[in-house]
Amino acid sequence: MREDAECIQVFTPEMIDTMARIWTRASISLMDVRHQLIRPGQPLQNYRMPSSMLVYAYGGSANVQLNQTLFGMERFGVFHGGKGTTLSISPEGETLGSFMVLYKAEAPPFFRRDLQRLLEQVNPFVQLYGLVPGNPVGLVNIYQQMLESWNQATAMNHLFAKNLFYQSIHEIYRDLERSEARFLQPDxxxxxxxxxxxxxxxxxxxxxxxxxxxxxxxxxxxxxxxxxxxxxxxxxxxxxxxxxxxxxxxxxxxxxxxxxxxxxxxxxxxxxxxxxxxxxxxxxxxxxxxxxxQECIIDNGSQRIYNEIGLAGLVKSQRDGELTMFGQKRSKQMLLATAMSLMLLLSACASNMPANNGAASNTAPAQTQQGQSTPGIETKETESTSSQTRIVHTVKGEVEIPSNPRRIIADTYMGSLIALGIAPIGTPTKFLKNPFYPELLKSVEDIGEQKSISFEKVVELQPDVIITGDEKAYESYQKIAPTILIPYGELKTDQEEISYLGEVLGLEAEAAAWMTDYETRRSSMKKRVESAVGANATFSIIEDWGEKSVAVFGDNFGRGGQAVYRLLQLKPPAEREAEIMEQQMLQLSWETLADYVGDYIVLTSDRLTLQDLQADPIWSSLDAVKNDRVYIWSSIHGWYFDPLSTLAQAEELTNWLTSK
Structure with a gap:
C-alpha cells in the first residue's frame, strides 16, 4: 500500500544544510517558467511533471494532489515534485493563479564524489512537499519578475530569471531554517x-x-x-x-x-x-x-409521446402548500398495495398478455368520485392509481415512479433517452447545444447550467420523473418529483446505459432494437476503418489547453475517446496504453507530447489549424502532422459522449479515414 502514498518531508537543520550544499554545487538548467489560471470548473488534473518542478499557487483555497498525497491549501502554497510526479489542483471557489518553474539538475560527473555522497543522503530535486511560505507576497513578486524575464527570451534575461529562481529557493530554505514556513498537511x-x-x-x-x-x-x-x-x-x-x-x-x-x-x-x-x-x-x-x-410491454396500444400536454398534474398535488410527489414515504397499506401491483405486473409478463386492456373501465369510477386530477387540487391515492406505478431499484434504494412517465427531466443521459424515443421536457443548457441532433431538442426547455440548475424552472415544468447523474442535486430534485440517481461512471458502456434506462422506463424492446442497429453500424465502420488504416495503426485523443499545454484522453472522457477506442476499437500507442487508460486524462507540455502520439491524432481545439501545427517546430516534428493524419474539431463537437453523439463522431471519423 505504501507505494500509493508518500509521507511529507520533515526538514531537520542538518537536512536543510545538506540541501543548500547540493544546490550550490549542482548544475541546474532552467527549462521553462509559466503562469496559468486554474478555474473551479477547469481544474488541473493529472499533469505529469516533465522535469523537476516548483509550483507556487495563490489566490484562494484548493485541494492539491502530488501523486497520491492530497493537501488542503487556503490562500498560498508552494509545492515541489520531481520528474514524473503527477500534479492536480482543484480550486474550491475562486480562480487560482499559479507559477510553474521547470528545471533540470544534471547528474554529477563521476569525479564529483562529494556531490554524489550528498545526493545519497537527500535529493532536493525529487523531494515531494507542500508548505505555506513565511512571506507569500514577496514570493509572488519574485516569480512575477522571473516570468517576465524568461518571456523576453534573451540570454541576459534568462540569466536574471535563473538568479531569481535561486533567490526563491533561498527564501523557501530560509523559511524552513527559521521555522517560518508552515507545512501543508495532507488531508x-x-x-x-x-x-x-x-x-x-x-x-x-x-x-x-x-x-x-x-x-x-x-x-x-x-x-x-x-x-x-x-x-x-x-x-x-x-x-x-x-x-x-x-x-x-x-x-x-x-x-x-x-x-x-x-x-x-x-x-x-x-x-x-x-x-x-x-x-x-x-x-x-x-x-x-x-x-x-425480460421483455414485457404492457398496454402497448395506449402508450403516448412523453411530451404530451395536459398531464402536468399526473403526480402533483398540493397539501397545505407543500408539493407532494410519488416517491414520498408511504403507509404500510400503501406499500402493500404497491407490492400487490408489482406482483400483478410480473404475472402479466409471465402470461405474456396485455395487463391494462381494461384500464379505461377500471379508472372511470375513480374519476367519477374525485374529479379529474389537476394542479392545486388534492387527490387521493387509490388502488387504481397505485397500480399505475412501479418500483425501480437505484443506488439510493427503491424509488416509486409512474409506470408510463410522460414528463421527464434529465440533467444527463440525454442521448440515451432520445435513442429510446423519449423527448425530455427539460435539460441543462449544455445538452441543448449538442450539434448532433439539434432538431430533436427544439421542444426541450432549458433548466440552467449543469452546475447551477434552476430548481424553480424544474418545479414549473411539473415533471413526473427526474433522471440525474448529480449526487449533490439529488436531495433538491427528489423533493420535486421521484428521482432516479445514476452517478456518473456507474454505467460503463453505451450498452449498459441504454439497457438500464430501457429497463427503468419499461422500454426494454426499444433498447434491444436500438442496440442491434448500433452494433450493426459499429461493426460496419470498424471493418471500413481497418481496411483503410490497417489493424496496427495507433490513435491519440488530444485536446488543446492553450499556453503550450495539452491533455491526452482515454476511452471514458469524451473528446472522441469513446468513438475511437470503444466503437471503432482502435488503440493508443502501445507503450502508453496502460497509463492513458488508467489515468483517462493526462495534462502534458508540448515538449513531452511526442511520447504519447500515435499514427493518427484526433485533436479538439477552437484555435489551432493544421497549418498552425505544421508551422510549429514541436508539432511539425510529429509523423502524424507530417503525413496529414490529424483531424481537428471544435470543443463543442468533441465534448459530447452519449451513445448518439459517439455514434455520430465515429461515423464522421470513419468517413475521414476512408477518404484519405
Missing part, C-alpha cells in the same frame, strides 16, 4: 477516500492507511466520518456492494466469484452484508433483476 480523510475508491476490492488494513499520516486508525476514522458521514469500514462495504450489484445484474459470474472479486472475505460474509443492506439475498436480487429485464 487524511480525502486521501483515504481516494485510496478506497481505487482499492476497495483488496484486503485493507486501516492502521497501515493511518500510519501514512502518523495518526491512529481511530483518529482517521473520526476524520473520515466527519467528512463522509460514515466510517471507513462502512464506506468500503458500500463500494463493494455497489460493485457486486453490477456483477449480479450484468454478468453470469457465480456469487462466490463476485464475493471474492469485490473484496469480501468469503461468500458467507457477502450474503450477510448484502441482505443487511438490501433486505434480500444476492440470489433473490439477481432473480428480480432478470425478471425486470
Amino acid at each position: 487524511p480523510a480525502l486521501s483515504a477516500k481516494r485510496y478506497l475508491d481505487k482499492h476497495y476490492m483488496r484486503p485493507i488494513m486501516f492502521q497501515e492507511l493511518a500510519d501514512l499520516f502518523s495518526i491512529s486508525s481511530g483518529q482517521l476514522t473520526r476524520l473520515f466520518k466527519k467528512r463522509e458521514g460514515k466510517s471507513l469500514q462502512e464506506y468500503a462495504i458500500q463500494k463493494r456492494l455497489e460493485d457486486a450489484r453490477r456483477h449480479l445484474k450484468y454478468t453470469n459470474a457465480t456469487v462466490k466469484e463476485i464475493a471474492i472479486g469485490c473484496g469480501f472475505a468469503d461468500e458467507v460474509n457477502f450474503f450477510r452484508m448484502f441482505k443487511k443492506h438490501f433486505r434480500m439475498t444476492p440470489i433473490d436480487y439477481r432473480k428480480i433483476s432478470t425478471l425486470s429485464m
Whole structure:
C-alpha cells in the first residue's frame, strides 16, 4: 500500500544544510517558467511533471494532489515534485493563479564524489512537499519578475530569471531554517477516500492507511466520518456492494466469484452484508433483476409521446402548500398495495398478455368520485392509481415512479433517452447545444447550467420523473418529483446505459432494437476503418489547453475517446496504453507530447489549424502532422459522449479515414 502514498518531508537543520550544499554545487538548467489560471470548473488534473518542478499557487483555497498525497491549501502554497510526479489542483471557489518553474539538475560527473555522497543522503530535486511560505507576497513578486524575464527570451534575461529562481529557493530554505514556513498537511480523510475508491476490492488494513499520516486508525476514522458521514469500514462495504450489484445484474459470474472479486472475505460474509443492506439475498436480487429485464410491454396500444400536454398534474398535488410527489414515504397499506401491483405486473409478463386492456373501465369510477386530477387540487391515492406505478431499484434504494412517465427531466443521459424515443421536457443548457441532433431538442426547455440548475424552472415544468447523474442535486430534485440517481461512471458502456434506462422506463424492446442497429453500424465502420488504416495503426485523443499545454484522453472522457477506442476499437500507442487508460486524462507540455502520439491524432481545439501545427517546430516534428493524419474539431463537437453523439463522431471519423 505504501507505494500509493508518500509521507511529507520533515526538514531537520542538518537536512536543510545538506540541501543548500547540493544546490550550490549542482548544475541546474532552467527549462521553462509559466503562469496559468486554474478555474473551479477547469481544474488541473493529472499533469505529469516533465522535469523537476516548483509550483507556487495563490489566490484562494484548493485541494492539491502530488501523486497520491492530497493537501488542503487556503490562500498560498508552494509545492515541489520531481520528474514524473503527477500534479492536480482543484480550486474550491475562486480562480487560482499559479507559477510553474521547470528545471533540470544534471547528474554529477563521476569525479564529483562529494556531490554524489550528498545526493545519497537527500535529493532536493525529487523531494515531494507542500508548505505555506513565511512571506507569500514577496514570493509572488519574485516569480512575477522571473516570468517576465524568461518571456523576453534573451540570454541576459534568462540569466536574471535563473538568479531569481535561486533567490526563491533561498527564501523557501530560509523559511524552513527559521521555522517560518508552515507545512501543508495532507488531508487524511480525502486521501483515504481516494485510496478506497481505487482499492476497495483488496484486503485493507486501516492502521497501515493511518500510519501514512502518523495518526491512529481511530483518529482517521473520526476524520473520515466527519467528512463522509460514515466510517471507513462502512464506506468500503458500500463500494463493494455497489460493485457486486453490477456483477449480479450484468454478468453470469457465480456469487462466490463476485464475493471474492469485490473484496469480501468469503461468500458467507457477502450474503450477510448484502441482505443487511438490501433486505434480500444476492440470489433473490439477481432473480428480480432478470425478471425486470425480460421483455414485457404492457398496454402497448395506449402508450403516448412523453411530451404530451395536459398531464402536468399526473403526480402533483398540493397539501397545505407543500408539493407532494410519488416517491414520498408511504403507509404500510400503501406499500402493500404497491407490492400487490408489482406482483400483478410480473404475472402479466409471465402470461405474456396485455395487463391494462381494461384500464379505461377500471379508472372511470375513480374519476367519477374525485374529479379529474389537476394542479392545486388534492387527490387521493387509490388502488387504481397505485397500480399505475412501479418500483425501480437505484443506488439510493427503491424509488416509486409512474409506470408510463410522460414528463421527464434529465440533467444527463440525454442521448440515451432520445435513442429510446423519449423527448425530455427539460435539460441543462449544455445538452441543448449538442450539434448532433439539434432538431430533436427544439421542444426541450432549458433548466440552467449543469452546475447551477434552476430548481424553480424544474418545479414549473411539473415533471413526473427526474433522471440525474448529480449526487449533490439529488436531495433538491427528489423533493420535486421521484428521482432516479445514476452517478456518473456507474454505467460503463453505451450498452449498459441504454439497457438500464430501457429497463427503468419499461422500454426494454426499444433498447434491444436500438442496440442491434448500433452494433450493426459499429461493426460496419470498424471493418471500413481497418481496411483503410490497417489493424496496427495507433490513435491519440488530444485536446488543446492553450499556453503550450495539452491533455491526452482515454476511452471514458469524451473528446472522441469513446468513438475511437470503444466503437471503432482502435488503440493508443502501445507503450502508453496502460497509463492513458488508467489515468483517462493526462495534462502534458508540448515538449513531452511526442511520447504519447500515435499514427493518427484526433485533436479538439477552437484555435489551432493544421497549418498552425505544421508551422510549429514541436508539432511539425510529429509523423502524424507530417503525413496529414490529424483531424481537428471544435470543443463543442468533441465534448459530447452519449451513445448518439459517439455514434455520430465515429461515423464522421470513419468517413475521414476512408477518404484519405
